[in-house]
Amino acid sequence: MAPNSSGKNRPVKRNGNKSGGIGEESNCESLLKNKTTSEGFRYYGPKLEERWTLLWTIGKKTPGVVPDRNPLENPPEWFDLDRFTKAQQLAKKYYLSLNIAHFIGNILLVLLPRITVPIFATGRSSTVYMVFLRILSTVRHVSCWYKANPFDKTTETHKSLAKVRRACHLNVSKLMNEKYPLKDDLWLSQFDMVLTQWSLIGLVAIRPKQCGFHNTTKEEFAEYIYFWRVIGYCMGIEDRFNCCLDYENYEEAINYMHICFERGYKPHLDKPCPIVRAAMELTEGVFLGLNFIIPKSIICYEGFMKYWYETLEVPHEIKLDSMTAKISYGLQVFLTDYLLKFSFIYTIFSIMYFHMLDTLYVKVNQVREAIDQKYHDVKYEIPNECGVYSIENKLYRPNIQELQA
Numbered sequence: 001m002a003p004n005s006s007g008k009n010r011p012v013k014r015n016g017n018k019s020g021g022i023g024e025e026s027n028c029e030s031l032l033k034n035k036t037t038s039e040g041f042r043y044y045g046p047k048l049e050e051r052w053t054l055l056w057t058i059g060k061k062t063p064g065v066v067p068d069r070n071p072l073e074n075p076p077e078w079f080d081l082d083r084f085t086k087a088q089q090l091a092k093k094y095y096l097s098l099n100i101a102h103f104i105g106n107i108l109l110v111l112l113p114r115i116t117v118p119i120f121a122t123g124r125s126s127t128v129y130m131v132f133l134r135i136l137s138t139v140r141h142v143s144c145w146y147k148a149n150p151f152d153k154t155t156e157t158h159k160s161l162a163k164v165r166r167a168c169h170l171n172v173s174k175l176m177n178e179k180y181p182l183k184d185d186l187w188l189s190q191f192d193m194v195l196t197q198w199s200l201i202g203l204v205a206i207r208p209k210q211c212g213f214h215n216t217t218k219e220e221f222a223e224y225i226y227f228w229r230v231i232g233y234c235m236g237i238e239d240r241f242n243c244c245l246d247y248e249n250y251e252e253a254i255n256y257m258h259i260c261f262e263r264g265y266k267p268h269l270d271k272p273c274p275i276v277r278a279a280m281e282l283t284e285g286v287f288l289g290l291n292f293i294i295p296k297s298i299i300c301y302e303g304f305m306k307y308w309y310e311t312l313e314v315p316h317e318i319k320l321d322s323m324t325a326k327i328s329y330g331l332q333v334f335l336t337d338y339l340l341k342f343s344f345i346y347t348i349f350s351i352m353y354f355h356m357l358d359t360l361y362v363k364v365n366q367v368r369e370a371i372d373q374k375y376h377d378v379k380y381e382i383p384n385e386c387g388v389y390s391i392e393n394k395l396y397r398p399n400i401q402e403l404q405a
Contacts, residue, residue: 041263044255052259055194055241060185064193065169065236072162075151076233078246084149087227090220091146096350097212097340098204098224102142104211104308105199106135107283112268114192116279118172120382121180128375129368131282132289136360142200146227150234161234169193169236190241191264197235198243198260201228205257210311212340218250225253261312269314275382282380292367293360296324303328307336 035043043049091098109115125131141160148155169188176187203211204224229244239245243260247253268276287301302318302325309316320326339345360367 042258044259048252048256048259051256052263055191056263059191059194059241060189062190062238062241063173063186064188064190065165065173067170069236070165071234071236072151072158072165076239079151079230079233081149083223083226084230087223088146088148090223091227093220094213094216095146096346096353097208097216099139099353100336101203101211102139102200103135104304105201105203106138107286107305107308108265108269109196109199110283111272111276111279112195112265113273113275113279114187115196116275116282117180117382118176118187119279119282120380121176122172125282126380127372128285128288128378129371131285131380132367132371133364135286135289136364139357140361145231150230161231165234165236190238193235193237194232194241194243195260195264197228197232197237198257198264200231201225201244202257202261205254206261207311210308210336212336212346214341222250222253266312266314269309269312278380278382285375285378285380288375288378289367289371292370293356293363297327298331300325300328303330303332307332 037043037049110119119125119134125134141164144156144160146157148157150157150161152158173186173188180187201224204213205221208216208221225244226246229242229246232242232244233239243256244253247256272280283305284301287299287304290299302320302322306316306318306320306329309318320329335349340349
């Protein structure tokens with residue numbers, strides 16, 4: 001790919017949201033696509049604009065998790081167990097695609113400054129192995145959520161959600177808001193929780209074919225939206241902020257997912273600040289860990305991120321300097337854009353994926369020893385204008401203006 005005048009690669013538009021299926025361009029989109037907001041963002045109509053404004057303003061000041069309000073205790077009035085179970089069964093049909101979406105979504109989530117700093121603050125992502133384990137743990141938890149009733153305390157699904165709420169969200173919220181309080185803002189706010197929710201469902205909506213959803217219907221997509229509406233509620237997201245609420249029509253659901261990406265994610269990806277650049281190094285650690293199980297020729301950081309940055313039209317400086325990286329990138333394009341269209345091939349890759357996961361779970365301790373031995377000197381920290389500090393340094397304070405941008 002030829003570089004542009006700035007030395008950065010031009011984003012390649014893969015038309016993932018305009019090629020039919022669940023991501024096809026609607027008539028509503030066509031009418032509004034030339035309108036913009038005062039901030040220069042694409043305009044999506046008064047209803048969705050008002051919803052985003054509520055999330056952007058009030059959502060940032062509203063706690064994402066509250067100790068004395070456990071959403072797992074009682075289902076909402078709109079909860080339909082039969083429909084939720086149907087959505088779980090349907091997920092098995094496209095489970096590989098869902099996992100692709102979850103994986104890249106989780107990578108993108110780490111690149112948001114409001115998420116990056118808490119990740120560093122916990123001290124659980126300071127080494128290659130810890131970064132790798134964090135992703136593996138997320139995959140394992142999300143897999144549990146597709147199994148049973150989240151409001152039944154005896155199920156694995158409920159126990160997993162309860163653990164994430166307690167050990168991750170509540171603990172991190174308490175740590176950040178007490179040790180590094182923001183002015184007129186909160187860490188792990190409803191805004192942050194919604195962007196976390198988006199990381200698990202958003203790409204299914206805006207780039208379905210790049211995730212392998214080549215034959216998904218609108219009706220099936222509606223069930224995925226309902227499933228993640230329920231999970232969002234279980235995570236503590238209020239109905240007024242939930243990005244997976246029922247909408248009047250299919251186009252509204254798609255368009256709101258676009259808004260969340262274009263305004264919540266893309267500005268940080270297009271022009272990464274120092275904190276985001278530190279997070280980019282951290283995400284590279286995920287692939288360093290994966291490559292102990294999967295050859296770099298199949299998946300590597302450069303090939304994978306180049307593909308997705310191009311897919312999402314994000315300017316980047318990623319170069320494929322090695323033959324391994326070029327092969328990995330080529331395989332990514334061939335697999336997601338072509339091979340996964342065929343059900344037989346899709347089934348084969350699904351089997352291979354689950355075998356890989358099983359191998360990882362069994363050999364996780366062996367992988368840890370190998371990673372720690374090879375990358376023992378790699379430490380992930382957040383840089384600022386005064387140098388490089390650990391988040392645990394008492395003198396360190398996040399750059400509030402940067403984080404609230």
